[in-house]
Amino acid sequence: HQALYRRQDHRDHSQRMMLRQFRQTIGLASRDFRHEWQMSICFVLALAAVLGPMMVLFGLKFGIVGSMVEGLIEEPAKREIRPVGSGRYDMTWIDEIRTRDDVDFIVPRTRSIAASIQLKSGGSSSIIPVEVIPSAQGDPLLPPGSPVPADLEHILLSNNAAQKLNVDVGDTLDGSLLRRFNNKKERVHLALKVAGIAPSSAFSRDGMFASVTLVEALEDFRDGHAVPALGWTGGEAVSERSYAGFRMYAKSIYDVAGLRDSFQRSGINVVTQAADIETVQRMDKTLSGIFWAIAVIGIVGFSLSLGASLWANVDRKRKELSVMRLIGFRTGDIVWFPVVQGFYTALFGWALACVIYYAVAWSINTMLAPQLEAGQQVCRLLPEHYLMALALTLAAAVISAIFAGMRSAHIEASDGLREI
Numbered sequence: 001h002q003a004l005y006r007r008q009d010h011r012d013h014s015q016r017m018m019l020r021q022f023r024q025t026i027g028l029a030s031r032d033f034r035h036e037w038q039m040s041i042c043f044v045l046a047l048a049a050v051l052g053p054m055m056v057l058f059g060l061k062f063g064i065v066g067s068m069v070e071g072l073i074e075e076p077a078k079r080e081i082r083p084v085g086s087g088r089y090d091m092t093w094i095d096e097i098r099t100r101d102d103v104d105f106i107v108p109r110t111r112s113i114a115a116s117i118q119l120k121s122g123g124s125s126s127i128i129p130v131e132v133i134p135s136a137q138g139d140p141l142l143p144p145g146s147p148v149p150a151d152l153e154h155i156l157l158s159n160n161a162a163q164k165l166n167v168d169v170g171d172t173l174d175g176s177l178l179r180r181f182n183n184k185k186e187r188v189h190l191a192l193k194v195a196g197i198a199p200s201s202a203f204s205r206d207g208m209f210a211s212v213t214l215v216e217a218l219e220d221f222r223d224g225h226a227v228p229a230l231g232w233t234g235g236e237a238v239s240e241r242s243y244a245g246f247r248m249y250a251k252s253i254y255d256v257a258g259l260r261d262s263f264q265r266s267g268i269n270v271v272t273q274a275a276d277i278e279t280v281q282r283m284d285k286t287l288s289g290i291f292w293a294i295a296v297i298g299i300v301g302f303s304l305s306l307g308a309s310l311w312a313n314v315d316r317k318r319k320e321l322s323v324m325r326l327i328g329f330r331t332g333d334i335v336w337f338p339v340v341q342g343f344y345t346a347l348f349g350w351a352l353a354c355v356i357y358y359a360v361a362w363s364i365n366t367m368l369a370p371q372l373e374a375g376q377q378v379c380r381l382l383p384e385h386y387l388m389a390l391a392l393t394l395a396a397a398v399i400s401a402i403f404a405g406m407r408s409a410h411i412e413a414s415d416g417l418r419e420i
Helices: 002-035 037-074 091-098 159-165 212-222 253-265 274-316 318-326 331-371 383-409 413-419
Strands: 103-109 116-120 127-135 154-158 172-181 184-198 207-211 245-250
Touching: 002 037, 002 331, 037 274, 037 331, 037 383, 091 103, 091 245, 103 127, 103 212, 116 159, 127 154, 127 159, 127 212, 154 159, 159 184, 159 207, 172 212, 207 212, 245 253, 253 274, 274 383, 331 383
Parallel strands: 127 207, 154 184
Antiparallel strands: 103 245, 116 127, 116 172, 154 207, 172 184
């Protein structure tokens, strides 16, 4: 047992010695870095001169392309997929498309000639014709939280139509339809309650968002069919229905091209904004390739420069390092000497590069502010981009320092004695 305890004590003592020597190595490397501040500043400036412009370049790339992508994402029209001409789509097909992962929203649409109604309000003498837009829960054109027209009575007016009719939320409108049936003109009226007003960005013309049920009723009346739910008489009520088109939006701008190709394979011609989206994607890939080519050249060049400088620094301090070996420092401790100094160079160089980037980015954004929208920036980086730059810089500096550390590992204690 005593022998076991002695071995355990010896291991504990060795570990404490190793930890103390490691701390001493870091302390000596730190003091040496501070003592030779002129050379240390040169290393830091050299790194900042390489990293700062790269951060500005990436900030411009991310800001410009990011703003364009955000504009595409925030504008629902870029995700819209519109069929060309009239077709025959039943509700089974609509429901099947709705289950796709790349589809965000789809509702059936009636013929354009049947999707209109005349509106009149008590607050205005005007009678205006408006387009009727089928809508449902999750309509991308409507702001989040907007009421959804879900029955035959409630609608959402476009801002333009609401101003012409001088109405607000909660007001009641008189809607009227005219048709020729059995060689006679017939006009019907229905009361519509304004559940909400859509912003101009949702629909800039005179229009109203209505439930699919109401849109179907308007088409049935114009086609001469009876609409029992509204008390409108006519021919036999529609039992099996097909639609002339649909309103559809992809889940994201990156799904538009895939949906377009899928529809074309099915024989359905559609109109999309895929060309604009692909232009932005190509620009993103091109600028990314240019940036990473410059970044790799810069990082490799700086790594070689720093490695050569640290290597020369090890040779210049050959006497001091050999004395450290002489007084008991191990090879691993000596290797840490240039690695610690490379770490400091990377950290301070990155910090200075961030200051350079902030100054340049602020100047660019301020200069171009009159041409930008509120809150938009041409040159910007996210927090994760700073962390990525720090990680790459530390990795490049430490790898470069390791080669210098390998050089210091070959220094013998006798080298210092020969020079004394």
